[in-house]
Amino acid sequence: MNTLSSRYRAVLFDLDGTLVDSIPDLASATNAMLNDLGMATLPLAQLSQFVGKGSDMLIKRALANKLIPDEPEETLFSRARQLFKKHYHHDNGTQSQLYPYVVEGLHTLQKAGLLLAVVTNKPEEFTHPLLDKMGITHFFDCIVSGDTCSRKKPFPDPLFYACKKLNISPQEALFIGDSVNDAKAAQAAQMDVLLLPYGYNEGISVQTLKVNAIVEDIRFVAEWISAQNT
Ligand SMILES: O=C(O)COP(=O)(O)O
Numbered sequence: 001m002n003t004l005s006s007r008y009r010a011v012l013f014d015l016d017g018t019l020v021d022s023i024p025d026l027a028s029a030t031n032a033m034l035n036d037l038g039m040a041t042l043p044l045a046q047l048s049q050f051v052g053k054g055s056d057m058l059i060k061r062a063l064a065n066k067l068i069p070d071e072p073e074e075t076l077f078s079r080a081r082q083l084f085k086k087h088y089h090h091d092n093g094t095q096s097q098l099y100p101y102v103v104e105g106l107h108t109l110q111k112a113g114l115l116l117a118v119v120t121n122k123p124e125e126f127t128h129p130l131l132d133k134m135g136i137t138h139f140f141d142c143i144v145s146g147d148t149c150s151r152k153k154p155f156p157d158p159l160f161y162a163c164k165k166l167n168i169s170p171q172e173a174l175f176i177g178d179s180v181n182d183a184k185a186a187q188a189a190q191m192d193v194l195l196l197p198y199g200y201n202e203g204i205s206v207q208t209l210k211v212n213a214i215v216e217d218i219r220f221v222a223e224w225i226s227a228q229n230t
């Protein structure tokens, strides 16, 4: 039972670009990797468009400096991956920050009795340390990372996995994200979805995506949920 909604029992959250502004650390680790490989570093604005489909895709995009990269040569990719991991384990959570009103928003939803979960494309080895460093791990009943299931968002698998763990149906969940991967995964899971306009969107404006609504920040999630009761 919860006091906000007759329809939803849980709210699922994307991580990068939704709860946490993680691009400073992702960019510094990616640029340290490029530097170690003797390649030119990339501007933060460019790298922020490369975030969304997990760290392997970020590495491939950075190596090619292209949103849709060719497959990199195997030895180069494996070296790059090793370097990225080393640097990101060091940098993860050092310059990243929670977006405004995240704690307030999560607190309101939890207090109302809704279950909360994270469904991110970030690999597990980086998800947990980041949530811990941001001090928000305790809010979540379930945490699903990019390598928890064999397919990540935009496939619906991680959303189904979270619902199964929470013992609810996808129609009883609301997903909150920042990108086309979140919108598509929710659509494929037949789950309602709200997007935030401030995250990383792979160059695709959230206004062009098919979603239930766009909300300014996490504070407005509770408001939107209770408005659906009428
Ligand atoms: O790791 C990424 O590329 C994106 O992660 P997200 O799914 O939390 O936005």
Ligand SMILES: [Mg+2]
Binding pocket: 014, 015, 016, 017, 018, 052, 177, 178, 179, 199, 200
């Ligand atoms: Mg995101």
